[in-house]
C-alpha cells in the first residue's frame with residue numbers, strides 16, 4: 329500500500345438536508361492521473377473541498393501519503409503538499425500575479441509576525457521562473473488580476489499550483505474558461521506533471537481532454553461515485569451512460 | 585488581423601490603467617479645488633488664499649486630528665468594511681484618559697483621586713490608547729466571529745461608546761491636564777503625530793504581510809480564506825488598529841483644547857470616511873492607500889478653510905460638505921461599475 333498517495337473512505341458531506349457527497353471511497357496511486365466527471369451538481373467540487381480542508385466533512389476518513397489527515401484549513405493541505413486550482417480560482421482581483429501566487433505563504437525578508445516585511449523581489453523572481461516552467465504567458469505580471477482576461481486569470485491560478493513542488497495536484501475544471509491555445513497550454517502543464525511522476529486529480533466536463541490526459545476515470549452522480557473505469561476499458565459513450573445514470577458500475581450495483 | 589489589433593488595444597488600455605491610480609485623480613482634484621479658492625480669494629476678498637502661512641497652518645491642524653482617525657478607517661475600508669464608531673471612541677477615550685491626566689491638585693471630575701500627585705504621563709496615554717484598542721477589539725470580534733455586518737457592529741459601538749463618554753463623569757467636562765499631557769496637542773504636534781501615523785501605516789500597508797492580507801481580504805474574502813489567510817484574526821487586528829488610532833486622536837484633541845467633553849468627536853467618523861473615499865479608497869474594498877487618504881484629508885481641509893475664507897456661512901458649509909461626501913461615494917460607485925463592466 330506504500331504506493332498510495334491519497335485514499336478516502338466513506339467520505340461524506342451533507343449541507344443540511346443536501347447530501348452533496350455520499351460515502352466516497354477513492355484511491356489515488358503514485359504518479360497516477362485520475363479524472364472525475366459528472367453532471368453539474370454531482371458533487372465533484374464538494375469532494376475536492378473535503379480533501380483540501382476548505383470545508384469540514386460530515387464523516388469519513390482521509391489518508392494522505394500514508395497517514396490519516398484532518399486538515400483544519402486549505403493552508404494545512406497546501407503545507408502537506410496538496411496544490412489545488414479551485415473552480416472559483418480563489419484569486420484576489422486587486423493584487424498582481426506574484427502577490428496572488430504567494431498569497432498566504434509570502435516570502436519574507438524580516439520576520440515581525442503579522443507585520444513581517446515582504447520579499448517582493450524574491451516573489452517576483454520565483455513567479456517569473458514558475459511562469460517559465462509552465463510556459464504561461466502573462467503580458468505584465470505587475471498588473472492587477474482584475475485587468476486580465478478570463479484565460480489569463482485561469483493561467484495564473486494554474487501557474488500558482490505549478491510553481492510549488494507538490495505531492496498532489498488537484499484541478500477543478502481548469503480549462504472551463506479557456507480558448508483553444510490556452511487549453512493546450514494547460515494540457516501541456518498536465519503532461520509535464522505526468523512526465524515528472526506527479527499525481528493529479530482532474531475535474532473536467534471535456535471528454536476528449538479526459539481521454540487524452542488521464543489513466544482512470546471516476547464518475548460521480550448525485551453525490552455518489554458510480555463508476556471507476558480504466559481508460560483502456562471504456563469509451564466516451566460508456567462514460568456518458570454512467571454520467572446520465574443509464575448505467576451503473578458493477579461494484580456499485582445494489583448500492584442504495 | 586482585427587484580433588491582433590484588439591489585443592494590442594487591450595494591452596494599451598491595461599498600461600493606461602496601470603499608470604492612473606485613483607490617488608492621482610484625488611491629487612488633480614486637490615489642485616483644482618485649490619486653484620478655485622485662490623481665484624475666489626482674489627475675486628471676493630482681493631487677497632491670496634494660499635498667501636497666508638497662518639491660514640495654511642490652521643487648515644492642516646484642523647484636519648490632521650481627523651486624519652489620524654482616517655488612517656485607521658482607510659484600513660477598515662480596504663478590507664471591505666466600515667467603521668462608524670470612531671467619533672464616539674474619540675469621545676469616550678478623551679474623557680477617560682483626560683481624567684487620568686488632570687493636575688493632581690485640581691478637584692477630580694471622577695472618583696479617581698490619588699491625592700496631590702500628578703500621574704506620570706504614560707498612564708493617561710496608555711489608558712487613552714487602551715480605550716480605543718478595547719473598543720476596536722470588540723468591533724473586530726463582533727464582525728469577524730458573529731458575522732454581523734460591520735455597519736451594524738460599529739453602529740452599536742457608536743451609540744455605546746458615546747454612552748460611556750457621558751457616563752464617565754455624568755456629563756461633566758474634564759479639564760486642567762498636566763502640561764506634559766497638554767503638550768500632545770499644542771503647536772504643530774498634532775500634524776507631526778498625523779505624519780508619523782500616516783507614514784508608518786503607508787509603509788505597513790505597502791511592505792508587510794499585514795498590508796497584503798488587508799488588500800486580499802477586501803479584494804476577495806473567499807480567495808483570501810482559501811489561500812490560508814486567517815481572515816477572522818486579521819479583521820480583528822484591523823478594527824483594533826482603527827480603534828487604537830481613534831484613541832490616539834482623542835488624546836490629541838483633548839490636549840489641544842485642554843478639556844474633554846462627552847460630545848467630542850461627534851460626526852468625526854463621517855469626516856474620516858469622507859476623507860478616505862475622496863482619496864480614492866474604494867468602499868467595495870481592495871483598493872486605495874494612505875497617500876490617497878492624506879490627499880483626501882487635504883481636499884477636505886482646503887474646502888473647509890476655503891469656505892471660511894470666502895466667508896460662507898457655516899450652514900452652507902455643512903450643506904456643501906454633505907454634498908461632497910455623497911459626490912465622492914457616487915464617484916466610487918461609478919468607478920466600481922465601470923470596472924465591473926470592463927472585466
Ligand SMILES: Nc1ncnc2c1ncn2[C@@H]1O[C@H](COP(=O)(O)OP(=O)(O)OP(=O)(O)O)[C@@H](O)[C@H]1O
Pocket residue numbers: 343346347348366367368369370371372373374375415
Ligand atoms: N455551501 C453549500 N451549501 C449548500 N449546498 C451546497 C453547497 N455547496 C454545494 N452545494 C450543493 O451540493 C451539490 C454538489 O455541488 P458541487 O459544487 O460539488 O457540484 P459539482 O459536481 O462540482 O458541479 P459543477 O460541475 O457544476 O461544478 C449541489 O447540489 C450544490 O447545490
Ligand SMILES: [Mg+2]
Pocket residue numbers: 372373374415500
Ligand atoms: Mg464544481
